[in-house]
Amino acid sequence: MVKAAGTLLECGLLAEEGSPEAEEDERLADAWGPWSPEASFFHYATRDVPFETATPELRQHLTREGRPALFTEYPEADRILLPRTPDPRLSAPLEQTLYRRRTHRSFSAQPVSLHDLAVLLGTVFGPAEFIDGFEYGALIRRTSPSGGARQELDAYLATPNVAGIPAGLFHYNAREHSLELLGEGFTHTEAGALCARQEGTDQAAFIVFVVAAWERMRVKYRHPRAYRVSHLNAGHLGQTFALAATALGLGPFQSAAFDDSAVEARLQLDSTTHSTLYALAAGHPTPGTPADTAGLKPSGKRPCATDNPGGVTTDPSDTP
Structure with missing residues (x-):
């Protein structure tokens, strides 16, 4: 087991506790949180790639x-x-x-x-x-x-x-x-x-x-x-x-x-x-549906004079 761990350490697949590599791994895990490891792996694996013309x-x-x-x-x-x-x-x-x-x-x-x-x-x-x-x-x-x-x-x-x-x-x-x-x-x-x-x-x-x-x-x-x-x-x-x-x-x-x-x-x-x-x-939107059905209150501001406020619903990520 010790020999196997040493081999993995040499290959860069393990990081020694307290080492700069281990600290960096912890920092990345904290930054990516629940998205790790799937999203973080794909993100870093597809960064800074070489771009080539057709061979x-x-x-x-x-x-x-x-x-x-x-x-x-x-x-x-x-x-x-x-x-x-x-x-x-x-x-x-x-x-x-x-x-x-x-x-x-x-x-x-x-x-x-x-x-x-x-x-x-x-x-x-x-x-x-x-x-x-x-x-x-x-x-x-x-x-x-x-x-x-x-x-x-x-x-x-x-x-x-x-x-x-x-x-x-x-x-x-x-x-x-x-x-x-x-x-x-x-x-x-x-x-x-x-x-x-x-x-x-x-x-x-x-x-x-x-x-x-x-x-x-x-x-x-x-x-x-x-x-x-x-x-x-x-x-x-x-x-x-x-x-x-x-x-x-x-x-x-x-x-x-x-x-x-x-x-x-x-x-x-x-x-x-x-x-x-x-x-x-x-x-077809339900007629008269207010704009705050998702718990959002209209601001009263209309950035476009032709905007039609009737029949609109929003979600929290899509405010008027």
């Missing part, structure tokens, strides 16, 4: 045969083709939309229209244009940034209350602007069970689960720092979702509180190759 080996791998598909599709699934009607509400002034955005947690029983859902999905997750990526092949640009235009994030939907669509689970096919049926039937009760029973999930008209298809990112970026980038990409999509939903008169909320394995099992996903990163939801 000849990578370029060769990224031939047509080595590239993952540009779009995720379920060709055998029943599908609902979505309308492509533009919506003038998206032309609202940016300042107005920014200051109207709130996190909503209380929704009426009014279903969201198929038109509004189609506009929202196309605006957030649909291709804005195609890009010539040279050795990386054809790429797409969305209305949100994506590291390297990898677009590794897909939208999967639960639709308990959308007009013209049966309750169920779907994948949004961004190429053809359609919903591909993965499973029939979905209730607000199940939404609450999948999303930690947090407020709002048992009332929202629909929930979008943002899912990463890892190979699409990994095929170009080989360092685990790219895992950081995928989470940043999910945040970009979440903000665009919130602003677009606000412009359409819907109440959005975003959350990372969900049962990863249960969501992926329900969506029939391989949790090794795909991971759920974010849950985005929306519905």
Whole structure:
């Protein structure tokens, strides 16, 4: 045992009590607290990495045969083709939309229209244009940034209350602007069970689960720092979702509180190759809901003259 401990000490895997290394370990443990060791290990392991251009080996791998598909599709699934009607509400002034955005947690029983859902999905997750990526092949640009235009994030939907669509689970096919049926039937009760029973999930008209298809990112970026980038990409999509939903008169909320394995099992996903990163939801806000339902009192200040205080709820992290 003593010999083994000595070997581990020589290799830097153990620190002698009272040594500078041990004191530094204690300082880090105190600083990171309940996030250690998982978050602190990933944080420090992905700092100060070397950034390189594509090597000849990578370029060769990224031939047509080595590239993952540009779009995720379920060709055998029943599908609902979505309308492509533009919506003038998206032309609202940016300042107005920014200051109207709130996190909503209380929704009426009014279903969201198929038109509004189609506009929202196309605006957030649909291709804005195609890009010539040279050795990386054809790429797409969305209305949100994506590291390297990898677009590794897909939208999967639960639709308990959308007009013209049966309750169920779907994948949004961004190429053809359609919903591909993965499973029939979905209730607000199940939404609450999948999303930690947090407020709002048992009332929202629909929930979008943002899912990463890892190979699409990994095929170009080989360092685990790219895992950081995928989470940043999910945040970009979440903000665009919130602003677009606000412009359409819907109440959005975003959350990372969900049962990863249960969501992926329900969506029939391989949790090794795909991971759920974010849950985005929306519905029609309950009319007259005050702005202080989460225990917050309105300040009385309105930074935007066009802001509409009606039908707004907030959470403690999302003050007016």
